[in-house]
Amino acid sequence: MRTRTVRRLLALPLLGALLTGCGIRATEVPTDFGAAPSRVPCSLVGPDLSTQTSHGVPVQVFLLCGASLVTVDRTVRVPEGTPDAKRRVMIAQGLLDQLAASPSSAERAAGYLTYVPGGLSVSGPGRGDPEEALRLSTAPDRLAPYSLAQVVCTLSDSAAAEGDGSVVLGGPGTTPLHRYECTDDVRNHPGKSNPPSSPIPATKA
Numbered sequence: 016m017r018t019r020t021v022r023r024l025l026a027l028p029l030l031g032a033l034l035t036g037c038g039i040r041a042t043e044v045p046t047d048f049g050a051a052p053s054r055v056p057c058s059l060v061g062p063d064l065s066t067q068t069s070h071g072v073p074v075q076v077f078l079l080c081g082a083s084l085v086t087v088d089r090t091v092r093v094p095e096g097t098p099d100a101k102r103r104v105m106i107a108q109g110l111l112d113q114l115a116a117s118p119s120s121a122e123r124a125a126g127y128l129t130y131v132p133g134g135l136s137v138s139g140p141g142r143g144d145p146e147e148a149l150r151l152s153t154a155p156d157r158l159a160p161y162s163l164a165q166v167v168c169t170l171s172d173s174a175a176a177e178g179d180g181s182v183v184l185g186g187p188g189t190t191p192l193h194r195y196e197c198t199d200d201v202r203n204h205p206g207k208s209n210p211p212s213s214p215i216p217a218t219k220a
Contacts, residue, residue: 056081056125057126071091074113076089076110077169077202085127093105103174106174107175115134132153134152135153147183150190151187153187154186155193160207161206163210193212196212197210198211
């Protein structure tokens with residue numbers, strides 16, 4: 016009997032330690048680990064299916080997020096067998112339409128937005144223009160800095176341009192053409208100033 020009593024007495028501290036380890040005395044253990052982590056701005060959780068519902072040519076457009084330009088995936092419809100010159104203009108127009116469209120609900124929740132106005136159209140080179148020229152319905156220098164940065168970076172990074180990080184743009188009619196560049200500074204600080212540009216002399220017809 017005495018041996019059993021001793022064993023019971025010895026078991027009491029061990030039982031208390033086990034109960035404490037199981038959380039019975041939780042008030043003695045710090046539990047405040049800070050607020051739950053929130054979604055990182057400009058990051059989309061999983062694929063945004065609302066922007067992938069149509070089939071077409073996969074492209075990317077630049078939206079504004081967190082005071083910088085960030086690419087998002089889109090598609091542009093181009094019929095099979097379209098001649099290269101017309102295909103380039105159709106892709107450019109599709110890109111402008113995607114830029115002008117409101118971002119999806121998931122993109123808006125992550126902080127994405129666009130400044131490109133609706134109704135902006137594009138045509139191919141006019142008479143005397145170099146073949147890579149694109150003419151906008153609104154002269155580039157009349158667009159707001161954010162809008163122009165989005166347009167320049169999107170077009171220069173697409174099949175609508177020559178693939179050298181620049182794009183030749185002009186306004187309607189015979190307004191002067193300029194070669195605009197999408198630089199790191201433009202992508203990181205799009206509203207600070209207009210993208211760098213250099214004039215393009217018109218060729219003789």
